[in-house]
Amino acid sequence: MTYTPRAVAAMLGIAPTTLRTWDQRYGLGPSLRSEGGHRRYEDSDVELLRRMVALTAQGVAPAAAAELARRPRAHRLPRPVSPLTDDMARDARRGFLASAKRLDEPMMLDLAGKLVTEHGVVAAWNSVFLPCLGDIGEMIARIGSGVEVEHVASAAVLQALRTVPRSSRMGVLAALLSTAPEEQHVLPLEALGASLSEQDCLWRSLGARVPSRALCDAVVLLRPAVTLVWAHRADLAAGVPLEELNARSDTLLAVAGPGWAGLSLPDFVRRPATLTAAIELVLAHSDV
Template structure:
């Protein structure tokens, strides 16, 4: 696949002038020409430019960054996916720390689970059951919100501790909440799981207006755009048709808010974290 210079500039968040400068000064230009003489970047050249953007953003001088960008990145070590052998014990330990409001211990336990077993196993076997139980306690007793919030914050801290991919390339996934949706933890789990797979992703976070979501998908051109909603009234405010007509991104939706809604044929609806990861991987690989 090849890309026009303006498309690459939009993809990378730089100006076309910057791309021309890097081409003229450092030879980081497109090598392909169409029959009409238009210049086009190949995927490998876009990856080099992504490395260039990342390096200059870290303060590396452009000339040195160009040399480093041409070098192949060191392969990341794959996360070893082992099932949590004693999920019940891990849940009890995390819940006990939560009920004592022992945030440092919760953070340590959550980080160790992610490191030892990977995001998907930790999320499905421990984090989700614990957060559901804490949520049920709040609903049943009308108290304990502080416990639930500290537990969620500890899980979020562990998820954000997963090293993000530094490999340049096409943006694999753009993650977003529906308009006025405030629950972001599941999106953070998906992002962390994608990082373990060495995929590039960005998250727009909570309460993303419909217009802003459409603009971001057009500008960033992700392979997959996934929108989360936990209530139907929030899910119904997502402009699926507009997103589809304005972008080549595969559209996916997740969260309980989509249950029972009639979805267009072009929308995927993964029901679990592994399914969501699979949707992205199948699109980019």
């Protein structure tokens, strides 16, 4: 694929004059010219310009941004983690649930923090946190009480996830994470964000109950490589403006959570079924 300057300017949300200036001043121009001498941009040219847009949006001066955009990307190596065996996971679940039922926050924080540090976010989430939170939810439904247990347990997991250092490098935002309008469950998005941080990926979360207009505006402003929207019920998922998001940005749209199960989705929307699949989707479409 090749693109005209006007098409590239529209894709990146910048003025054609800006594109021309960056070509003349910093050499961020097209690789090809047509037989008639017209400029034509390749995908690699567009990606270089996308990094330029991201860097200048972060406040980097254009000359410095152009130099950074051209540099080969050096990333933090993923932190080595030890395997979480079935026996270890079973003992961790037992300890975490017992601490949760006692509202023993210090013990839960200690257990959750060690799991993330020693075994990584994905293993801790899939093998311990998610099953434990599911068991607590079933307990509440069965006996009609215990919401306080769920709240303290969720807070402990959240704090552990937020101990993972965020990437400090500059570049295109790999993922924008958002809930559907009126959706209040954000913990799965925090798990995805922490997992992306382990991969030195740039991401941002809009938190809970994100209005449709706010989500659209954020996507246009931030231009993430991937936008992922979480919903745990179908009625909440129905409020996400997928068509408008697709029309206003070239971000790859993805959805996650049980709220999307069984819904008919447009062809341009991806639906990763697991945390690992969501991570792989973002990594495949980012500059990592």
